[in-house]
Amino acid sequence: MKIERCKTDVLIIGGGTAGCYAALTIADQSDAKVLICEKAHIKRSGCLAAGVNALNAYITEGRVPQDYVDYARKDADGIVRGDLLLTMSERLNQVTEHMERLGLVILKDANGKYVARGNRNLKINGENMKPILAKAVEALPQVTIKNHVNITDFFVKDNRIQGTFGFNIQDGTMYVIEANAVMIATGGAAGLYKPNHPGFSRHKMWYPPFNTGAGYAMGIRAGAEMTTFEMRFIALRCKDTIAPTGTLAQGVGAKQVNSLGEVYETKYGLTTSERVYGTVSENLAGRGPCYLRTEGITPEQDDSLMKAYLNMAPSQTLKWIENGRKPSQQNVEIEGTEPYIVGGHTASGYWVDTKRATTIEGLYAAGDVAGGCPQKYVTGALAEGEIAAESMLEFLRSHTPVPPEEAAVQEHLAEAAHFLTTDGGLFDTEQLEDAMQTVMDTYAGGIGTNYRFHEKELGIADDKIARLTELSDQLHAADYQELMYIYELRERLLVCRSVIAHLKARKETRWHSFAENLDYPEKDDAHWKKYVNSRMKNGKLEIVFRDLVEEGQNYEHCH
Template sequence: MKIIQSILKTDLLIVGGGAAGCFAAISASEKSKLKILIAEKSNIKRSGCLAAGVNALNAYIGKGETPESFTDYVKREFSEVVREDLIYNAAKRLNHVTEAVEKMGLTILKDEDGNYVQRGKRSIKINGENIKPILVKELKSKDNVEILNGVNIVDYIVKNEKVIGAIGFSVKEPKIYIIYAKAVICTTGGASGIYKPNNPGFSRHKMWYSPFNTGAGYAMGIRAGAEMTTFEMRFIALRCKDTIAPTGTIAQGVKTPQVNSLGEEYVHKYGKPTTVNRLYSTVMENLSGNGPCYLKTEGINENQVEDLTKAYLNMAPSQALKWFDRKIDPALSNIEIEGTEPYIVGGHGASGYWVDTKRKTTIEGLYAAGDVSGGSPKKYVTGCFAEGEIAAENAVEYAEKQQLNTATEEEIGEIVHTITGFFNGESDFNFEELEEAMQKTMDEYAGGISQHYGYTEKKLNIAEERIEELLKLSYTLKAKDMHELLFIFELIDRLYVAKVVIAHLKARRETRWKCYEQNESYKAKDDDNFLKYVNSVCKDGKINIVYRKLIGRDEIYEH
């Protein structure tokens, strides 16, 4: 196959056109006249975590709350090991970015007095099925923003320890893109598909997180030697069984408790009703023979059933369709719940790039925002907007002082050769077989669903060895076309993320977050030795662990 090269030049490159990427581009375009390019592997109108919509904004400073109380809440939820400085400076922008997206056309529900309808202390109700098209419409009104759809970015171009652009390829036509920029913002999201999912076969993509978010931004940073943080804080969602639809829609929407098969409320038996404990208590009730577990909807009224149905049609229609198809009335039947497989994500959990308060990574010229940015869990949609805005402000300031750099053919030759080499691969395997092997390995030896999320040091050693074998095999795969090439790179990116996850799980020799980080070799929480961040830097293919002290809310951290 003859592959042509296309060289593009811009001032600011944004890799990933999801929530954070769109908001970063909008913010940057309003603050400067720089030329801005967004590279998106899908079509930006319906890409990323907001592709199917969302029915609430879960990070909002509601009545009686403050940025300080929001920061304290997140700190409590995650046993203190969070970046308070990042949470706090994003929290101060949550309401501002909410109002900004409302002005773009998002419908936010209001009461008789014109106030936002709150679903919880930090959550407001929206009609968000079209939130992504609304963002993109605003984006397309900006004269200095260009969108490059259908391009999968593979690696950064690093010269003299500075990111000067990125390389990718079209997913449809035989073309490699070499993009040079004065500054780069990574907003590619987190990683799904690393662990064996709840549903098999045809339904394997029926999962909590976007199945198209494959850890590309993480993997590019890992390979480039950026410092990463908190990959051991995996995120595991508590969801409606089979459909993997959100449980918060019911729990917060009609204020209903979790009950076991005996009708008993059970979360309090395992501690405070934190996000972690709602999951952990469900796992434990099933193990003790008290399952299945449910959200208690028996007895809710017709209006509440209608509200729930509308809410799910706005965000996860499969749940409403299941009720219609099986003639299930939530007022007569409780809704069964289960945990998902683990995901690596910096918006609900804290996995991602180690950044400063300007969202600058440890590599010059590279910024990160949204789910790919680490240290700041529970940022959700509005937190991604806030981080996109912060990264944009600082990347613009940096780019305005830079000259555009380029690389020689020799300097980018290795990456280009890697991309084109897959058309000459000679493996006996295909990418699906290696993907299944990766998921089976991570499930059985690194704390997946089949192990009730627990793992041991010996099991992690086995996982480490097998993931390394699969990573080597992945570079021998053969692609028939550009679409298969995309799948191969998605597999490679997932394997790099899996490698870092295992290293972090081994490095935190305690159990700080039940299920998320369930170390059966070290079952107790150990504040004396592990009230700190577990970070890592990849060098020459080896993951080197770095421990860092906690950073307070009022500290201004710089690398």
């Protein structure tokens, strides 16, 4: 195997929204050398790859950042980090204006003011938002971009990050990267559970299928503290296309109705989890299917919806065209997706302080991989990328790099060589992935059980996922693309075990559907208004309970 060793001041793992904006910030404020490693290509990678038609986190006229904090705290029923939400919210508008200067088209009214969509959103033409970001980063002379490089693990000693290990998917070059500071921005985890559309159409899901929880898995193995994995995210989406429903609910005021035409959303509640729970409950009660009521909207609203979905989910517009019925002529059927682990919509991810520093010294997290700060969306990821970048520059001024030990390097090379040279066992990667998704769906609260679970089932799930992890040691990769698939499977398996541990640890039901615990069907503020965290020690996950960071307080690490 060809081995390439690199040195840099700052390594950014993941060239998505947060990663690109962090690089822009570092280049604007210093001459530090930055290396971005992206397993795809930064022009169309991450959650912004296909575009977006609104910025869902913005402080509109008459509002203040604390209003956004209050909204996110209410939606998550109190289990959030207010300090993280506030430091993010204070930057939402400035990063938005910066993106406009870079070329993002934000819709404006006759007075030149941004066109708001609801209390916190702006309408944009965002189909080229990621290429705009990528172009700005590619123009920076101090930034090196390595596309198609899959980072698989950290080098950490004495709780200090030393660098990372990875490989080029196209030519197989093995990379040993030494860095003074590292930022993880790899996004959340999809593909843990059996999706709405398994088999040939399994890519048709809400969250990007190439986000495998790699950043989580690397942190878990290295002993980083993680938070709130039990707050899974289940998106309420248009049936079949899995297109977003917020454009319908906020854009034209569409209400959730059952097959009898009854509005049910107010019966169950209007938080994100309650909207899913209400839909599941109406179906179980025999009043499904459920819809967003669009019948009777105006021709102008019809046209607006058709165009809006072309920006981010063209399959929904194509479905209307193929059916020969516009939204005004037929309500849009809705359903829940499979559960995801994602820190941009819920609070799952690394346990960080206000500087976005993880519990591993020199390692920072931003975007979907960072926990405690839900409802980030695009602008929140930009804001966290900026915060992490400024924190890393501060870290560089008082720290020197620590090179990875050669024994650790050889261990990682041997692992990659094992998968490339072994004859393989009875199973291939796809078969084990399908088995993993079946286990999670059946025993850990997937679509098949209407997102419900109990403790005995979680125990079965953990045993089965542990066995699949053992079997994954026998997998064979015929090339480096298949080697990536093996690492992605192993990342998902480790995240699955963490999710199971967290679901088992929170003995209440605070978020219907997101964590519907049949053993403990009620919310219990007296005992469970706290964070459920975890860290791995000697190969075993340990649960850590932390008291809430109260409003007006900041939490900072003491390494």
